[in-house]
Amino acid sequence: xxxxxxxxxxxxxxxxxxxxxxxxxxxxxxxxxxxxxxxxxxxxxxxxxxxxxxxxxxxxxxxxxxxxxxxxxxxxxxxxxxxxxxxxxxxxxxxxxxxxxxxxxxxxxxxxxxxxxxxxxxxxxxxxxxxxxxxxxxxxxxxxxxxxxxxxxxxxxxxxxxxxxxxxxxxxxxxxxxxxxxxxxxxxxxxxxxxxxxxxxxxxxxxxxxxxx
Amino acid sequence: xxxxxxxxxxxxxxxxxxxxxxxxxxxxxxxxxxxxxxxxxxxxxxxxxxxxxxxxxxxxxxxxxxxxxxxxxxxxxxxxxxxxxxxxxxxxxxxxxxxxxxxxxxxxxxxxxxxxxxxxxxxxxxxxxxxxxxxxxxxxxxxxxxxxxxxxxxxxxxxxxxxxxxxxxxxxxxxxxxxxxxxxxxxxxxxxxxxxxxxxxxxxxxxxxxxxxxxxxxxxxxxxxxxxxxxxxxxxxxxxxxxxxxxxxxxxxxxxxxxxxxxxxxxxxxxxxxxxxxxxxxxxxxxxxxxxxxxxxxxxxxxxxxxxxxxxxxxxxxxxxxxxxxxxxxxxxxxxxxxxxxxxxxxxxxxxxxxxxxxxxxxxxxxxxxxxxxxxxxxxxxxxxxxxxxxxxxxxxxxxxxxxxxxxxxxxxxxxxxxxxxxxxxxxxxxxxxxxxxxxxxxxxxxxxxxxxxxxxxxxxxxxxxxxx
Numbered sequence: 001x002x003x004x005x006x007x008x009x010x011x012x013x014x015x016x017x018x019x020x021x022x023x024x025x026x027x028x029x030x031x032x033x034x035x036x037x038x039x040x041x042x043x044x045x046x047x048x049x050x051x052x053x054x055x056x057x058x059x060x061x062x063x064x065x066x067x068x069x070x071x072x073x074x075x076x077x078x079x080x081x082x083x084x085x086x087x088x089x090x091x092x093x094x095x096x097x098x099x100x101x102x103x104x105x106x107x108x109x110x111x112x113x114x115x116x117x118x119x120x121x122x123x124x125x126x127x128x129x130x131x132x133x134x135x136x137x138x139x140x141x142x143x144x145x146x147x148x149x150x151x152x153x154x155x156x157x158x159x160x161x162x163x164x165x166x167x168x169x170x171x172x173x174x175x176x177x178x179x180x181x182x183x184x185x186x187x188x189x190x191x192x193x194x195x196x197x198x199x200x201x202x203x204x205x206x207x208x209x210x211x212x213x
Numbered sequence: 214x215x216x217x218x219x220x221x222x223x224x225x226x227x228x229x230x231x232x233x234x235x236x237x238x239x240x241x242x243x244x245x246x247x248x249x250x251x252x253x254x255x256x257x258x259x260x261x262x263x264x265x266x267x268x269x270x271x272x273x274x275x276x277x278x279x280x281x282x283x284x285x286x287x288x289x290x291x292x293x294x295x296x297x298x299x300x301x302x303x304x305x306x307x308x309x310x311x312x313x314x315x316x317x318x319x320x321x322x323x324x325x326x327x328x329x330x331x332x333x334x335x336x337x338x339x340x341x342x343x344x345x346x347x348x349x350x351x352x353x354x355x356x357x358x359x360x361x362x363x364x365x366x367x368x369x370x371x372x373x374x375x376x377x378x379x380x381x382x383x384x385x386x387x388x389x390x391x392x393x394x395x396x397x398x399x400x401x402x403x404x405x406x407x408x409x410x411x412x413x414x415x416x417x418x419x420x421x422x423x424x425x426x427x428x429x430x431x432x433x434x435x436x437x438x439x440x441x442x443x444x445x446x447x448x449x450x451x452x453x454x455x456x457x458x459x460x461x462x463x464x465x466x467x468x469x470x471x472x473x474x475x476x477x478x479x480x481x482x483x484x485x486x487x488x489x490x491x492x493x494x495x496x497x498x499x500x501x502x503x504x505x506x507x508x509x510x511x512x513x514x515x516x517x518x519x520x521x522x523x524x525x526x527x528x529x530x531x532x533x534x535x536x537x538x539x540x541x542x543x544x545x546x547x548x549x550x551x552x553x554x555x556x557x558x559x560x561x562x563x564x565x566x567x568x569x570x571x572x573x574x575x576x577x578x579x580x581x582x583x584x585x586x587x588x589x590x591x592x593x594x595x596x597x598x599x600x601x602x603x604x605x606x607x608x609x610x611x612x613x614x615x616x617x618x619x620x621x622x623x624x625x626x627x628x629x630x631x632x633x634x635x636x637x638x639x640x641x642x643x644x645x646x647x648x649x650x651x652x653x654x655x656x657x658x659x660x661x662x663x664x665x666x667x668x669x670x671x672x673x674x675x676x677x678x679x680x681x682x
Contacts (some may be wrong), residue, residue: 016536017529018408018508022648027629031278031292033252033299035361045650054292083529085409088442088508089646090627091344092250093360114412114444115344115358122362172376174236186261189370192230192238196372199229199240200267209465209473210242210337212310213269 001124003182007105007152009078012068013142019082020089021116025098029054038094039101043069073146081138082109086127087116096123106152108159110135121175124182126154128169154180216483218380219447220415223355223480227338229372238372242337243354246273246309246364247323248300249629250342254365255303266371271309272332272463275300276322277629279315281592281619288315293630311463313596321595321621324348324562328432329597331461335450335477340367345562345645347438350446351431352454353480355415357444378445379413379489382482384420387496392679394572395430396564396643396662398422398494399437400502404512406492411443414490417482418448422496428457429568436563437645440509449481503549503675504647504660506537511647513549515665515677521545540649541657542637550675552659555638557589557670558652559616559663561626564643565594569663570602573643574610576667576678582615583673589616590632592624616670628653641669 029041031054040058047069049062063070069077080099086109087095096119099107107120107127120127130138141161142148151160154176159167178185189196204211217225229238251273258265265271278293280286288294297315304312311332313320319330324345327333333349339356340346342364349356363373383402403410416438423431431448438446448454455474458464465473500514511534513519522534522545538545543552559565559573570593582589591611593599599621602608608618625632626644628651634640636655643666644651647658661669668678 015529015532017533020508020646020648022627022646022651026650026654027627030249030629031290031296033256033296035253035256045654051654085412085442088408089344089439089648091342091358091360093253093342093362096360111409111412113409113442115360115439119360119362122360172236173234174232174374184261185374186263186366186369189238189366189372189374192372193370195230196238196240196266196370200371203240207336207473207476209469210334211269212463212465 001182001184004105004124004126004154004179007078008149009105009152010074010076011079011081011142011148011150012074012077013081013139014068015083015139017083018085018088021087021092021095022089024087024095025092026052028052030092030094035097036101038098039103042098042102043067076103078103079106079108079150079152080104081135081142082107084109084111086112088113091115093119096120096125100125108135108138121179124179126152126179128159130167130169134167216486218482218486218488219353219417219449219480220355220378220380223336223338224377226336227355235376237375237377239338239375241340241367241371241373242270243272243332243339244270244367245323245327245339245341245346246271247277247341247343248275248296249277250361251303251364252296252299253361254342254368255307257365258368263369265307265368268308269310270371272311272327273300273304273309274313274320274323274326275315277623277627279622280630281622281624281632284316284620318596321598322562322565322623324436325566325594325598328352328428329461329595331458331464334458334464334473335454335480340373344439345436347444347446348432348436348562350435350438351428351448353447353450353477355445358439378415381411381414381416381443381490381492382488383416383418383492383494385418385422385494385496386420387422389422389496389499392664393499393501394662394664395426395433397499397502398496399434400504400509400512400660401494401499403437403441403509404502405494406441408440408508408510409442411438411441414443415445415447416441416443418446423448424451427568428453429566432566433563440645450477501662501665501677503665505541505543505549506534507540507647507649508537509645509647509660511537515549515675517549519543519545519547519549553585553639553674554641554669555587556634556640557586557666558625558640558642558644559666560590560592560594560624561644562594563645564663565592565598567598567601569643570598570607573663573667574607576664576681577614577616577671578610580614580671582670585673586670589670590619590625591616592619593621595621614671625652627651641666641675
């Protein structure tokens with residue numbers, strides 16, 4: 001995983017609640033056995049007016065001009081502003097893979113679905129939860145200002161608006177360290193291999209019926 | 214000792230190590246694997262030069278991409294075939310406690326085959342790269358869906374990094390009315406607390422109406438815990454749990470069984486234990502449910518009407534309803550019973566077990582598919598469910614009614630295989646998600662119970678199944 005950089009990125013507003021992972025990346029693209037290349041199919045059914053299939057060249061597909069990411073003012077956005085319960089539904093990690101592949105590094109919303117939230121951190125994506133009034137204000141500013149950008153400083157846990165206001169956000173200390181350093185958490189867990197083995201041996205002794213081989 | 218909830222018992226019995234900020238390393242007993250969310254995990258493991266920690270924790274099957282007819286032809290879609298063959302190759306290389314590949318007699322939906330083979334046992338932690346892993350909580354397991362990176366993490370370390378969830382008790386007391394089933398309870402709960410109501414919680418389902426349910430019914434409810442935002446659903450162990458598991462192929466036998474049952478009987482919330490939140494429902498008040506929109510919380514009773522967004526004050530909610538009605542092609546205030554149905558899907562990890570098929574067959578018996586209904590798919594959850602249903606003659610009831618009797622798999626719940634809706638079609642579906650495009654691009658899904666799906670199939674629109682009796 002790439003270390004998470006300090007970021008001053010363009011913001012795109014996706015003004016709807018309960019955006020599910022089926023919408024983020026439709027099922028036909030889940031047949032891929034790769035981890036990369038999902039960006040062109042991010043929000044496929046909203047982004048294009050035709051039906052997408054895996055393996056297609058998306059460059060010449062008809063785009064839906066009403067969809068927010070197709071508007072030139074939001075081109076190259078790295079920060080996605082969302083509403084409640086973003087990422088609900090399926091556990092597919094293809095959803096953060098697609099967001100990351102498209103170019104997003106930060107998602108800001110009032111709430112995220114649990115599994116999706118967790119999956120983001122494994123892929124260098126930072127989901128930030130802010131109170132609803134802060135989100136409302138960000139939507140207002142973003143929609144009113146062409147080329148609206150936000151500065152996100154993970155180390156300091158702050159977002160800075162163009163008007164200079166700084167908003168603090170919470171993040172798990174452990175997840176923050178992993179993101180900042182780009183650590184592989186399997187490697188971190190395996191530092192506890194002796195503990196895992198000891199736990200397993202005790203469990204096997206206490207509950208042998210869970211260890212049928 | 215302080216009174217503990219079932220969740221707290223399961224959590225504390227699996228903590229290997231805890232960091233100062235509360236992040237814990239949790240030991241995983243059972244790792245269920247399917248073809249869609251595992252290839253990148255196996256690849257990552259290999260690229261890092263790592264080996265699976267405990268192969269005997271793995272139970273695998275192919276279910277999402279597999280066709281439900283003409284198995285003799287194999288998998289025609291080359292991309293789907295490659296994904297299934299990749300799973301075959303990975304399991305061949307790595308091994309597993311059990312593997313039920315495409316066309317195996319015990320193949321089926323991962324959340325159906327786990328329990329019916331006794332691979333899911335009370336007191337376990339169970340994970341799978343699939344959000345509906347919450348299903349297994351019906352057996353008092355701590356079970357939840359994970360992403361592919363976590364699949365790789367569990368393969369490599371037998372552990373997951375987790376934070377403890379908050380606890381919610383959903384208590385459903387009283388007796389369910391005739392024609393009302395576990396699915397209606399699940400949808401009524403989601404209608405009450407919303408699709409984000411359970412976010413951050415593990416939900417324990419309790420109360421006399423839950424105790425009265427079969428294991429199949431309890432699985433239906435825990436299955437949909439994720440649709441309420443909760444990663445895990447739970448039901449305490451009782452005699453119903455133990456009777457279900459006795460003699461299952463992978464369940465313990467003899468002395469080991471007795472030892473296990475002694476432990477399993479402790480897997481319930483202690484008297485006086487505190488939950489962070491409690492929600493109560495009266496079972497007698499629950500009516501047959503039908504979703505009208507594009508989120509499972511957009512649900513009404515069959516006698517109700519589609520809402521009118523004009524009467525909703527909150528702008529985000531109002532726009533959500535307007536967008537959903539436009540997608541669903543429904544006018545505000547339409548009676549639910551006037552929504553016509555083009556296709557019917559009876560299946561999925563929510564409702565494809567033997568009891569679900571019996572429920573649907575009891576409505577279909579002696580009736581026929583309405584001429585306006587294009588197709589009724591009945592897709593059993595596994596090869597074992599299929600055989601049981603055929604032994605009971607249920608397939609003949611379905612076939613006589615003009616329904617199609619298919620091979621097991623996930624099928625039109627998510628339409629990764631060839632079973633799907635055409636744009637604009639309305640479907641009465643026993644599955645779990647009515648998201649835009651879920652059952653096929655432009656398809657319009659209405660979530661219902663198996664009995665309500667069969668009732669829609671024979672009448673061509675939604676109807677209170679109790680009126681058909």
